[in-house]
Amino acid sequence: MKKSKSPADWTVCIPYRPRPVQRTIHRAFETHRFCVLVTHRQLGKTVCAVNHILKSALKNTRPHARYFYVAPLLKQAKLIAWDYLKRYARPIPGVHFSEGELCVSLPNRTRIWVCGADNPDALRGTYADGVVLDEYAQIKPDVFTQIIRPMLLSRDGWVVFMGTPKGQNTFFDLFCQAQKNELKNPQEWWTGVFRATDSGVIAPAELARIEQETPPVIFRQEYLCDFTASAENILIPIDAVLQACTRTYAPSELAGAPKIIGVDPARFGDDRSVIFKRQGCKAFAPLVFTQMDQMTLATRVAQEIEIFRPDGVFIDSGCGGGVIDRLRQLGYVVTEVAFGSSASHPGQYVNKRTEMWGELAQWIQTVGELPDLAELKTDLCSVCYDYDVSGRMRLEPKEKIKERTGKSPDLADALALTFAAPVRRKGPSQGVEFARSEYEVL
DSSP states (O other): OBOOSSGGGOBOOOSOOOOHHHHHHHHHHHHOSEEEEEEOTTSOHHHHHHHHHHHHHHHOOSTTOEEEEEESSHHHHIIIIIHHHHHHHTTSTTOEEETTTTEEEOTTSOEEEEEETTSGGGGTTOOOSEEEEOSGGGSOHHIIIIIIHHHHHTTTOEEEEEEOOOSSSHHHHHHHHHHHHHHHOTTTEEEEEEOHHHHSOSOHHHHHHHHHHSOHHHHHHHTSOOTTTTOSOBSSOHHHHHHHHHOOOOHHHHTTSOEEEEEEOOOSTTOEEEEEEEETTEEOOOEEEESOOHHHHHHHHHHHHHHHOOSEEEEESSSOHHHHHHHHHTTOOOEEEOTTSOOSSTTTBSSHHHHHHHHHHHHHHHTOBOOOOHHHHHHHTSOBEEEOTTSOEEEOOHHHHHHHHSSOOHHHHHHHHTTSSOOOEEOSSSOOEEOOOTTOOO
16 A cells, blocks of 8 residues: 555555456446346355445545445345445545444545445435445335436446346346347446356356255356246256357267358347358357348358358348348359248247247257357347147247347347258268258267
């Protein structure tokens, strides 16, 4: 700690060494005004948030700055956050703790309060430079809309919402809305999901023991950050997706399997165009484009065809007519797929889209290897299904998915297109085709 004449010039070393995943979170907190953080248990989100508040408060040069950490209950806030705040603020010279008010006063005249959402009226009429709302699923929504949001206006303050999933509740609704906002305004909004399988906080052996000892729904909610864990109509569960991300196949095991490309052209302004390549049991990292016109997309697809040499190319005809026509004009053989057309197994699936997703779900749950991409995982787990009066499976409409989650599952749709029809591997020279199962690994 280096001390000079003015508190504003002090260099203070807070006794906190963030984990790598916490460093990622801190970078997002510091560069966005509105943050929604979804984490697994034991990641250290409260420690992360307390130190973010403390650092922001120490660096604030405005007079009489104010920050608030809000938990669902005052007792909960005092038990967890207050102790952390005192621990990390104690080395600051001139710091003062008020146990009665649960308030820290810093030498630059900034104050930090620890509060409970069970008495929200106590916050009315004041202002805030920054607020953390912890375990937001247990806080009534009007606490933010009616009390916290007005507090941020005069100081252009920031807010962090954070918690662990507990079903499709107000926190889930906020997360979905935040994803929509992030697409429209990525400079202000950020959403982050950190699962125990990805964060590196819990050792794999310990996580395996927790999984054995914990009911599946609770494990999926609290460690895999699955908002849909308690829902029975999710087509592809997150644990199946995570398992597929751990599979690996050597090139020799894929040598005889057909190569397929799926292309999902953008439908609306904020949707993305996606090219997904798959060879048998292995899906490769997709190519994702925003604001790309159809002629340019056709050129990119042609380049991938030349490189990948696929045995089949399937393109969604819903908004891909221009891409299909241009590729055929260039001499490429491609197959247009209408998502609403009849399924190959009409007694089992309502339409082609449902059938492709059904095949994709079976592939993921049995043999598929997926690229480890957070956005792809979210897309794959976002689709619900039910059955019509004839007992045929049907998927939730894409428009409804976009309304519910804030975006279309473009990445997953492009991968599903690789299951539009059976594909045979072409011979190496004469173009002779031979039959081979989609799921067979050589």
